[in-house]
Amino acid sequence: MLKRDADLKKVQSENSINKLKDENQQLHERLKGELLRSGKSPMEQDSQKLFPYHFAKNREVYDALTPPPIDRRSYLLTLARSNLTEDAKICFLKNVLDNSIPCDMSHMTFTGEDNLSCIGIAAQTREYRFAQSMVYVAEQGENARRSSEIDKMKVDHKEEIEKYQTEIEKLKKEATGNVMMEDEEIKRKLDIAVERIGILAFENDVLKDDSCKKEKLLKAEILNLNKCISRQKAKCADLSTEIDKLKKESAILSERVTNKESERKKENENLKIEIDMQHMLKRDADLQKVQLENSINELQDENQRLLGQLKGGKTK
Structure with a gap:
């Protein structure tokens, strides 16, 4: 009887463990599905060895995506690199505050393989509101x-x-x-x-x-x-001015090149016409020369005939 109770408890325990495993797997698949619907697999690293933390809408998802030894300071860096809009990135920063996702000043200075921090990336993409929001969130987290x-x-x-x-x-x-x-x-x-x-x-x-x-x-x-x-x-503004200047210069050069090509094309067409005219004149001259030579030959033949007739008349 004791053995039967022990076996029953063992079976119940195994069933409970299997049930917990199934629930855990379902939770994992649900979280993974949510991330996949957001547009990227949570289990694939990018070229910087960073995971898509920017899809973490709450602390539960964030913890599921950041098991050791992944450096959690990569959060803001990955968010800055993502192809989300600036407003969407700012919304995810709000989730950081609302869900107590770890964030402090060390996240601001953390850099990837290109030695760029999240602030540097935001400056490159001109997302200044996002950069200021990151500073505010990091300040609140640090405090x-x-x-x-x-x-x-x-x-x-x-x-x-x-x-x-x-x-x-x-x-x-x-x-x-x-x-x-x-x-x-x-x-x-x-x-x-x-x-x-x-x-x-x-x-x-x-x-x-x-x-x-x-x-x-x-x-x-x-x-x-x-x-x-x-x-x-200020640097971006200067670069924009310089880029606009280069664009104008490029447009002027393109116009000059187009005009030069047009002039060269016209010159080539005129030259072709002139060459064709020369060929035609040469052909006419050759034809006239042949005709003239034929006329001369005919006249010479006629002269010879007339001379022959003249000599024949004198003989008679």
């Missing part, structure tokens, strides 16, 4: 990360302070009930606890100051990025 770290440290310090305060109260009670108030061990523990509380309070003040400094550094870094974007805009 959230720092705030989380500081809050955790504050909580840890608070718990440690409470622990030492409890220890102090305990020591005070022990000291009150102890006739030997001068007990060195109790005094030593009390002094250590008070000193530790002072250190923790000082560290909390340092954390606040450090947070302010980091915030200033972050703002300075963002300002530098904005300046970089402005410089790229």
Whole structure:
């Protein structure tokens, strides 16, 4: 009977495991199907060894596409390289904030094999709103990360302070009930606890100051990025002006070439007409020469005949 129950539980366990596997496979296929409908296979890397993270509409899909050892800092870089419109890219950046997809300033400076960051790519494609949105998202992510770290440290310090305060109260009670108030061990523990509380309070003040400094550094870094974007805009404007100038010069040269070709074509046609005329004149001259020679020969024959007749008349 025990064996039958054990076998039954084993079968039920195997069925549950198989069911979970099937559900997991179905979930995987559903996610994969969603990505395929978006236009690209999530399991195929591009030439930069990056996956199509820009199709990740939520954290669940993002995690499914970024198993180790894939570098998650590639997210913004891949999004910048995608063939989506600028507005669509900005919408995916909103998903980053709404779904807590990892993103901070390290994502902004991460580069591919061509040494271009997401900001550099956005500047090349003149997607300045997208670049500014990336800076904003990275700033929010960086602030959230720092705030989380500081809050955790504050909580840890608070718990440690409470622990030492409890220890102090305990020591005070022990000291009150102890006739030997001068007990060195109790005094030593009390002094250590008070000193530790002072250190923790000082560290909390340092954390606040450090947070302010980091915030200033972050703002300075963002300002530098904005300046970089402005410089790229100016550079692109200069390039556009230069390109327009080159286009005009190219159009002028093309027109000149066309005119030259037209003139050369006319010259060739006139030359051909002139050559044809010369050939025709030569042919007429040759014909006249032949006719003239024939006439001369006829006249000579006639003269010979007449001379013969004249000689014959004299003889008679």
